[in-house]
Amino acid sequence: MSEASMTQSKLSPRGEFAQRAAKRAATSARAQNTLVKVGAALSAAILLFIVGYILVMGVPHITPDLFALKYNSTNLSLMPALINTLLMIALSLALAFPLGLGSAIFLVEYTKHNNRFVKMIRLTAETLTGIPSIVYGLFGLLFFVTVLGWRMSLLAGSLTVAIMVLPVILRTSEEALKAVPDTYREGSFSLGAGRLRTVFRVLLPAAMPGIMAGIILSIGRIFGESAALIYTAGTVAAIPSSVFDSARTLSVHMYVLASEGLYIDKAYATAVVLLIIVIIINLLSARVASRITKGEKNA
Amino acid sequence: MIKKAIANTVLKERVAQAVFTAAACCCVLAVGLICFFLVVNGIPALAEIGVIKFLFGTVWQPSAGSFGIGYMIIGSLYVTAGAMVIGIPLGLLTALYLSRFATQRLGGALHRGIELLAGIPSVVFGFFGLVVIVPLIRQTMGGTGLSILAAAIILGVMILPTIITVSRAALDAVPENYYEGALALGARHERCVFRVILPAAASGIVASIVLGFGRAIGETMAVVMVVGNQVRLPSAITDGVRTLTANIILEMGYAADLHRGALIATALVLFVFIMAINVLFSLMKKRAGI
Numbered sequence: 001m002s003e004a005s006m007t008q009s010k011l012s013p014r015g016e017f018a019q020r021a022a023k024r025a026a027t028s029a030r031a032q033n034t035l036v037k038v039g040a041a042l043s044a045a046i047l048l049f050i051v052g053y054i055l056v057m058g059v060p061h062i063t064p065d066l067f068a069l070k071y072n073s074t075n076l077s078l079m080p081a082l083i084n085t086l087l088m089i090a091l092s093l094a095l096a097f098p099l100g101l102g103s104a105i106f107l108v109e110y111t112k113h114n115n116r117f118v119k120m121i122r123l124t125a126e127t128l129t130g131i132p133s134i135v136y137g138l139f140g141l142l143f144f145v146t147v148l149g150w151r152m153s154l155l156a157g158s159l160t161v162a163i164m165v166l167p168v169i170l171r172t173s174e175e176a177l178k179a180v181p182d183t184y185r186e187g188s189f190s191l192g193a194g195r196l197r198t199v200f201r202v203l204l205p206a207a208m209p210g211i212m213a214g215i216i217l218s219i220g221r222i223f224g225e226s227a228a229l230i231y232t233a234g235t236v237a238a239i240p241s242s243v244f245d246s247a248r249t250l251s252v253h254m255y256v257l258a259s260e261g262l263y264i265d266k267a268y269a270t271a272v273v274l275l276i277i278v279i280i281i282n283l284l285s286a287r288v289a290s291r292i293t294k295g296e297k298n299a
Numbered sequence: 300m301i302k303k304a305i306a307n308t309v310l311k312e313r314v315a316q317a318v319f320t321a322a323a324c325c326c327v328l329a330v331g332l333i334c335f336f337l338v339v340n341g342i343p344a345l346a347e348i349g350v351i352k353f354l355f356g357t358v359w360q361p362s363a364g365s366f367g368i369g370y371m372i373i374g375s376l377y378v379t380a381g382a383m384v385i386g387i388p389l390g391l392l393t394a395l396y397l398s399r400f401a402t403q404r405l406g407g408a409l410h411r412g413i414e415l416l417a418g419i420p421s422v423v424f425g426f427f428g429l430v431v432i433v434p435l436i437r438q439t440m441g442g443t444g445l446s447i448l449a450a451a452i453i454l455g456v457m458i459l460p461t462i463i464t465v466s467r468a469a470l471d472a473v474p475e476n477y478y479e480g481a482l483a484l485g486a487r488h489e490r491c492v493f494r495v496i497l498p499a500a501a502s503g504i505v506a507s508i509v510l511g512f513g514r515a516i517g518e519t520m521a522v523v524m525v526v527g528n529q530v531r532l533p534s535a536i537t538d539g540v541r542t543l544t545a546n547i548i549l550e551m552g553y554a555a556d557l558h559r560g561a562l563i564a565t566a567l568v569l570f571v572f573i574m575a576i577n578v579l580f581s582l583m584k585k586r587a588g589i
Contacts, residue, residue, distance in 0.1 A: 109319075
């Protein structure tokens with residue numbers, strides 16, 4: 001009896017301690033939980049505020065003359081810049097896509113081991129990813145514009161951004177090709193197809209969603225680029241008559257409007273158009289991404 | 300006839316292999332060309348000015364022939380440090396939420412939102428800074444509002460997607476049995492996340508920070524629009540400064556001769572900086588296994 005009561009009296013402070021510790025654990029857990037949720041909510045709020053603010057301020061200023069085919073200093077039309085952007089995307093992808101995809105095919109299908117050459121390609125591709133766009137712009141100015149004598153032109157700008165998106169296309173295509181199961185290759189080879197036929201008839205169709213994702217990512221990069229283009233493609237606000245004419249893209253147009261500071265309404269409206277196009281590009285990429293995951297589930 | 304067909308196929312295969320190999324050389328060629336042009340155009344100017352005078356000189360007066368980028372290096376570091384102060388905690392908490400706290404629906408929506416944030420062009424961020432952040436700083440803290448603080452806020456938001464995506468990958472890569480083990484020992488969900496998963500993902504998180512740092516120091520357009528661009532040593536965060544990137548974009552349009560060379564040398568300094576950061580990032584990434 002006495003022994004039992006003694007243990008109980010010994011236990012009771014220990015129980016109290018445990019209770020206090022449990023309470024403290026509960027409080028700190030609640031604090032951590034709140035902290036994480038507040039942080040995430042803040043990130044979401046910042047995004048919503050930026051997008052919302054620009055939409056609210058800009059939408060009322062969207063007028064038909066903003067989309068006039070010819071730019072002048074009263075309508076400040078963004079149409080030429082928009083068309084230039086499309087031309088720029090088409091031209092640079094026409095160069096970067098075959099090169100990037102070709103490199104990816106080489107890396108995945110034509111080399112087996114990690115030899116020096118392969119390591120070199122990977123290292124340089126990673127380097128290209130890290131270079132800031134202003135350095136690309138400077139390189140384009142030194143090489144395409146000055147040394148090759150193309151002046152500031154659609155072509156010089158396109159080649160500059162083509163180099164920028166090359167590693168994006170290379171990496172996504174490489175991942176997509178790697179994700180194709182080896183049974184596809186074995187099946188194709190066993191039917192007597194050569195490597196080339198296997199690549200074009202079997203592997204590329206299977207890897208298409210992943211490759212598309214890379215293209216959309218690249219389009220987004222080119223669309224938003226300005227620092228690399230301002231001294232390579234120049235700032236002429238007209239549709240060029242040849243690839244050797246200067247052409248400002250929509251992002252460069254936005255920069256010129258905003259930094260001049262004279263036409264703030266037009267700048268808001270232009271920002272809205274930029275944002276809406278970015279949102280469309282994002283929706284497209286989300287759709288492609290969901291197609292990729294579906295494909296993986298089926299395989 | 301069959302022989303001919305086989306020979307034809309063999310030839311085609313050979314040509315294809317050569318074409319793909321040639322395509323693969325492009326990245327190497329591009330990096331080679333970029334390095335070559337920066338070095339050939341930057342080094343002579345660097346030699347003429349003097350490396351020490353260029354890097355640590357504080358006077359930038361192209362018309363008087365003095366080219367010192369010391370204050371711009373400091374400016375770049377200040378702005379980037381400010382961006383990290385804002386971007387790291389916010390990015391890390393959001394990554395933790397997405398990885399371990401979010402419901403599927405809310406997490407999916409936030410993930411889409413972060414992707415959108417990554418896609419917004421830097422000129423739009425710069426414009427937003429110019430019309431919202433800068434006036435706000437001008438009214439509440441005085442000065443012109445074009446300041447280190449404005450640039451730091453905008454850059455902090457711009458590097459969020461980088462920090463969130465890489466950190467989240469690191470958090471997701473932590474083996475599930477770490478979490479289960481901690482849970483089995485009686486720890487609450489939050490304690491498991493903060494005391495077990497977070498330390499286990501530490502090297503990946505550091506990698507995300509390094510990458511974000513690289514992005515912030517290389518960003519140009521958004522910064523040049525809100526940072527004021529005065530070459531000086533700032534005494535407060537509401538002072539304006541000039542960054543390395545801003546220096547290039549502001550003056551490249553009209554620079555000639557040694558001035559032009561000095562700007563290319565500025566880009567060279569930036570390039571070396573970023574390369575060092577990238578090497579650090581690859582090492583971190585390898586250690587983190589992501």
